[in-house]
Amino acid sequence: MAAEVVILGGGVGGTIVANLVAKETHRRAHVTLVDATGIHVYQPGFLYVAIGLEQPAALQRPESQLLRPDVSLVVDRATRVDPAARRVLLESGRTLRYDQLVVATGSRTVLEEVPGALGAHDFYTMAGATRLYKALQEFERGTIVIGVAGIPYKCPPAPVEFAFLLDDYLRARGIREKTQVKLLSPLNRAFTIEATSKLVQPILAERGIELTGFFNVESVDPVAKTVTSMEGETVEYDLLVLVPPHRGQMVIETSRLGDERGWVPVDKNTLKHTEFEHVWAIGDATNIPISKSGSVAHYEATIAAAEIVAEVKGESPPAHVYDGKVMCFLETGQGQATTIRFDYTHPPVSPKPARRWHWAKAVFNKTYWHTVPQGRLP
Amino acid sequence: MSTIQVDKTIDARGMACPGPLMNLIGAIRQGQVGQVFEVLSSDEGSKTDIPAWVAKAKHELVEFVQDSGYAHFIVRKAR
Numbered sequence: 001m002a003a004e005v006v007i008l009g010g011g012v013g014g015t016i017v018a019n020l021v022a023k024e025t026h027r028r029a030h031v032t033l034v035d036a037t038g039i040h041v042y043q044p045g046f047l048y049v050a051i052g053l054e055q056p057a058a059l060q061r062p063e064s065q066l067l068r069p070d071v072s073l074v075v076d077r078a079t080r081v082d083p084a085a086r087r088v089l090l091e092s093g094r095t096l097r098y099d100q101l102v103v104a105t106g107s108r109t110v111l112e113e114v115p116g117a118l119g120a121h122d123f124y125t126m127a128g129a130t131r132l133y134k135a136l137q138e139f140e141r142g143t144i145v146i147g148v149a150g151i152p153y154k155c156p157p158a159p160v161e162f163a164f165l166l167d168d169y170l171r172a173r174g175i176r177e178k179t180q181v182k183l184l185s186p187l188n189r190a191f192t193i194e195a196t197s198k199l200v201q202p203i204l205a206e207r208g209i210e211l212t213g214f215f216n217v218e219s220v221d222p223v224a225k226t227v228t229s230m231e232g233e234t235v236e237y238d239l240l241v242l243v244p245p246h247r248g249q250m251v252i253e254t255s256r257l258g259d260e261r262g263w264v265p266v267d268k269n270t271l272k273h274t275e276f277e278h279v280w281a282i283g284d285a286t287n288i289p290i291s292k293s294g295s296v297a298h299y300e301a302t303i304a305a306a307e308i309v310a311e312v313k314g315e316s317p318p319a320h321v322y323d324g325k326v327m328c329f330l331e332t333g334q335g336q337a338t339t340i341r342f343d344y345t346h347p348p349v350s351p352k353p354a355r356r357w358h359w360a361k362a363v364f365n366k367t368y369w370h371t372v373p374q375g376r377l378p
Numbered sequence: 379m380s381t382i383q384v385d386k387t388i389d390a391r392g393m394a395c396p397g398p399l400m401n402l403i404g405a406i407r408q409g410q411v412g413q414v415f416e417v418l419s420s421d422e423g424s425k426t427d428i429p430a431w432v433a434k435a436k437h438e439l440v441e442f443v444q445d446s447g448y449a450h451f452i453v454r455k456a457r
Contacts, residue, residue: 150407151404187427214430214431216403218407289388289389324393345392
């Protein structure tokens with residue numbers, strides 16, 4: 001009898017695991033992927049939607065087009081996981097039994113956790129990015145403030161990238177001189193990684209983007225148009241763009257599969273649940289204190305898939321484990337970008353911003369659909 | 379090692395991004411006043427970053443211990 005492999009979530013990580021396990025087990029496993037919408041969304045593109053450089057439709061495709069024909073797609077919402085009985089309950093009332101379960105449910109944003117912040121803009125959902133672009137088109141002059149209202153959040157470079165792309169946008173519209181751009185950073189530098197900050201900070205200064213350090217957004221006063229930090233400082237704004245707080249999905253919280261924020265505890269190398277057997281988690285869903293990003297989900301997915309394939313085939317676990325590999329692009333505006341690469345044992349390195357990294361990111365964004373979900377990139 | 383009761387440990391050894399301090403800030407944001415957080419970090423920058431933020435945000439750095447290859451920080455949420 002074929003092993004039942006169930007994957008929750010049709011994002012980058014879940015899709016890769018589904019395709020790789022189906023391909024490598026040759027029908028010794030029946031792979032089912034459960035996704036609430038059945039639409040695969042390329043989230044790194046939200047940043048570009050927010051600035052009018054990308055259309056929402058270009059970032060979405062039916063998940064069914066990205067899965068191998070031998071993967072069963074179930075468009076339904078997982079409402080509860082019962083790891084003792086090895087079952088997943090779905091919103092429709094259907095139950096799925098599993099031998100191996102992969103939690104690839106990503107994260108959700110909860111701006112409502114920040115007092116007064118509900119009217120603030122963000123580029124962490126398609127709706128948020130679309131609304132932000134509309135507001136920018138109507139913006140004529142004043143102060144645009146970019147802040148971080150919760151940690152961890154997806155794509156650590158995104159607020160800095162947004163500041164640079166916003167600067168480009170305002171210059172192109174001829175309103176840069178009438179606009180102050182303020183970047184509120186959670187740390188005492190522009191970016192978590194010091195080496196990358198050293199590259200980025202002089203460019204921020206050159207573009208006239210004002211950096212305020214150690215500013216972790218705690219609350220917003222939408223009437224006075226001020227934002228206040230955990231550290232006790234207050235800044236005025238005309239247009240506020242926040243990185244919202246993130247949590248794990250409801251199914252994690254209701255099933256008690258994760259911690260108090262809904263992050264699933266896993267071994268940082270094997271990605272196996274620290275408490276429940278036959279359960280893996282990858283990507284944003286885990287509690288590993290590493291970047292929540294597509295690249296992490298991608299690298300972790302190949303590791304989890306190899307472990308599941310070995311288990312299905314009754315082979316010993318693969319020697320290769322997740323080594324903490326991360327690779328991100330960081331747009332620095334004016335057609336340039338840099339990259340950030342590191343793993344658990346190698347500190348981050350970033351090359352000098354150059355046009356070729358901007359183009360590499362643009363090419364990756366376009367070719368993603370044909371390479372990544374199928375597991376064609378290692 | 380100290381005998382201080384720790385409410386939550388953040389093992390950020392080997393984590394460069396989002397980084398040990400970012401994880402501490404996240405934990406303090408969610409925590410209650412009086413709770414104690416322990417951070418394990420192998421990142422050299424933490425030795426200056428963590429005390430600097432704790433002072434700026436007016437929390438309390440209860441203890442700092444350098445172990446082989448990594449440091450322990452014990453921080454109390456003070457407000």
